[in-house]
Amino acid sequence: MVKSLAGVNLYLWCNESPLSVMLNSSLCGECQDSIVAPSALKKKERSKLSAGDWEQQALVLIAEQGIRAVAVESLARRMGVTKGSFYWHFPNRDALIEQSLLRWEKHDATNLKTSLGAISDPRERLRSFFIRTSREKLTHDVYSSLCMASDHPKVEPLLERVAERRMSQIEAAFAEIGFDSAEASHRARLTYSAYLGFLQLQRQHQAPNLSSEEFEGYMAHVIATLIPEK
Amino acid sequence: MVKSLAGVNLYLWCNESPLSVMLNSSLCGECQDSIVAPSALKKKERSKLSAGDWEQQALVLIAEQGIRAVAVESLARRMGVTKGSFYWHFPNRDALIEQSLLRWEKHDATNLKTSLGAISDPRERLRSFFIRTSREKLTHDVYSSLCMASDHPKVEPLLERVAERRMSQIEAAFAEIGFDSAEASHRARLTYSAYLGFLQLQRQHQAPNLSSEEFEGYMAHVIATLIPEK
DNA sequence: ACGTTTCCATACGGATGAGTATGGTAAAGT
DNA sequence: ACTTTACCATACTCATCCGTATGGAAACGT
Numbered sequence: 001m002v003k004s005l006a007g008v009n010l011y012l013w014c015n016e017s018p019l020s021v022m023l024n025s026s027l028c029g030e031c032q033d034s035i036v037a038p039s040a041l042k043k044k045e046r047s048k049l050s051a052g053d054w055e056q057q058a059l060v061l062i063a064e065q066g067i068r069a070v071a072v073e074s075l076a077r078r079m080g081v082t083k084g085s086f087y088w089h090f091p092n093r094d095a096l097i098e099q100s101l102l103r104w105e106k107h108d109a110t111n112l113k114t115s116l117g118a119i120s121d122p123r124e125r126l127r128s129f130f131i132r133t134s135r136e137k138l139t140h141d142v143y144s145s146l147c148m149a150s151d152h153p154k155v156e157p158l159l160e161r162v163a164e165r166r167m168s169q170i171e172a173a174f175a176e177i178g179f180d181s182a183e184a185s186h187r188a189r190l191t192y193s194a195y196l197g198f199l200q201l202q203r204q205h206q207a208p209n210l211s212s213e214e215f216e217g218y219m220a221h222v223i224a225t226l227i228p229e230k
Numbered sequence: 231m232v233k234s235l236a237g238v239n240l241y242l243w244c245n246e247s248p249l250s251v252m253l254n255s256s257l258c259g260e261c262q263d264s265i266v267a268p269s270a271l272k273k274k275e276r277s278k279l280s281a282g283d284w285e286q287q288a289l290v291l292i293a294e295q296g297i298r299a300v301a302v303e304s305l306a307r308r309m310g311v312t313k314g315s316f317y318w319h320f321p322n323r324d325a326l327i328e329q330s331l332l333r334w335e336k337h338d339a340t341n342l343k344t345s346l347g348a349i350s351d352p353r354e355r356l357r358s359f360f361i362r363t364s365r366e367k368l369t370h371d372v373y374s375s376l377c378m379a380s381d382h383p384k385v386e387p388l389l390e391r392v393a394e395r396r397m398s399q400i401e402a403a404f405a406e407i408g409f410d411s412a413e414a415s416h417r418a419r420l421t422y423s424a425y426l427g428f429l430q431l432q433r434q435h436q437a438p439n440l441s442s443e444e445f446e447g448y449m450a451h452v453i454a455t456l457i458p459e460k
Numbered sequence: 461a462c463g464t465t466t467c468c469a470t471a472c473g474g475a476t477g478a479g480t481a482t483g484g485t486a487a488a489g490t
Numbered sequence: 491a492c493t494t495t496a497c498c499a500t501a502c503t504c505a506t507c508c509g510t511a512t513g514g515a516a517a518c519g520t
Contacts (some may be wrong), residue, residue, distance in 0.1 A: 048466090048467055049441070049467080049468090072509090081469085082469055084468045085466095085467065085472075087510080091407070106339060148378050151295075151296060159434045160434055163431070163438070183451065189431070192427065193425075193427025193428050193431060194420055194426065195423075196423075196426065200430065201426065204386060204389045220422065226455070253463085278497055301476090301477060302478070303478090311496065311498065313478090313498095313499090313500095323478070464518080464520075465516105467517095468511100468514085470511100470512085471502085471513105472492080472509105472510080473510080474507105474508085475507085475509105477505090478503105478505085478506105478510075479504085480502080480504100481500100483499085483501100484499075487496080489493085489513100490492090490494100490501085
């Protein structure tokens with residue numbers, strides 16, 4: 001019954017609970033690098049769950065089936081426990097949603113900084129923004145799922161903040177390249193729209209596979225069209 | 231109790247039932263032109279409902295609150311009747327969804343033909359594709375709502391077909407302009423992605439108002455960036 | 461050793477929404 | 491005038507899911 005708990009957990013977030021560390025049995029399909037080292041813990045120890053464990057598993061569920069699928073009983077089954085456990089850690093379902101989203105947002109914000117802030121060349125920074133799609137699968141899937149729930153009261157302001165953060169990063173890069181203020185703003189919006197639209201096409205199974213040749217060609221075209229040469 | 235039935239109905243689709251004609255009391259906010267003439271019918275006639283009336287009202291509900299909001303009891307309240315009526319016209323909820331979506335798709339397909347097929351200049355055709363966003367509000371809102379439900383078994387194939395139709399139109403226009411096959415395909419995808427992304431930003435209340443100056447500036451930038459000059 | 465805290469199971473109540481069963485009413489057919 | 495058909499109301503069942511109430515067991519403090 002623990003088998004459904006994906007080892008995906010750890011490749012994105014640090015864990016407090018030894019349980020989720022134990023569950024990191026490397027069944028993650030797309031990624032190989034795990035932030036937290038496998039750290040051989042005594043198995044079968046089956047320690048108690050923490051609030052963080054619930055939040056992470058909720059995010060996995062959001063990535064897989066959307067925020068609507070985050071039902072406490074269903075989630076509890078996934079965790080191998082019952083509702084009783086959940087309502088000890090959280091007052092209600094909304095609190096879980098809120099904490100999970102906050103956790104994701106925090107990760108995404110720092111991730112944006114560390115992955116793009118280090119690149120000095122603005123053109124290369126823009127390119128790596130697109131490429132970043134292929135990695136960080138869980139984070140990405142969560143965002144894609146959240147885009148489908150923009151009517152949710154907790155999700156909408158989150159999407160607003162995230163898009164704002166990312167677009168201003170992109171806008172700054174375009175400004176560095178040489179665009180004036182208005183142009184940089186417009187192109188940043190266009191660039192981010194192209195990204196969001198690609199996510200939508202992905203959900204409709206109409207986007208080329210990330211590791212396909214067609215995708216490479218498309219990405220080259222996008223970069224050539226949106227990022228002017230020196 | 232009939233007041234909640236928006237006159238919006240008629241500005242898009244032809245009606246079979248005299249009821250919905252009667253309800254066309256011009257409370258539509260964005261549009262002025264009605265396909266079907268107001269055709270003064272004796273009011274208070276309150277004829278029986280047709281399946282088409284349910285389908286249209288379902289589409290209005292989808293546009294306003296998404297496909298999830300299409301609940302038969304809630305919808306029946308909107309129609310001023312009870313569930314008993316619904317289950318006479320339809321075997322179940324899914325059948326209503328399916329018929330409503332088919333109705334919308336049919337309208338959208340013919341609409342794409344008549345509105346874009348007539349324009350001979352490919353550049354102008356592409357421009358009018360974007361502009362078309364400001365008009366046809368209900369059709370547009372329905373599509374935007376459906377994009378948020380791409381996981382729905384009936385919606386996903388529909389989105390696939392619609393995107394395919396539209397993108398091949400765009401691709402053909404780019405091919406006419408002079409792009410080779412691969413480039414036209416890529417640019418069509420990029421263009422449509424920009425469109426889909428704008429819809430997403432709209433849902434997040436991060437897109438400029440369609441009748442604002444900022445929107446005009448953005449549109450000019452998009453056109454200048456994606457559609458090369460002669 | 462004994463009480464307290466932590467974590468979870470079980471069992472219930474209540475809300476929502478799909479679908480059924482059945483009966484009522486007005487209009488249309490004959 | 492009498493039946494049939496079209497359309498709708500009422501009153502149920504059933505399933506799902508949120509939340510509560512309460513009790514039990516292991517771990518921990520002292």
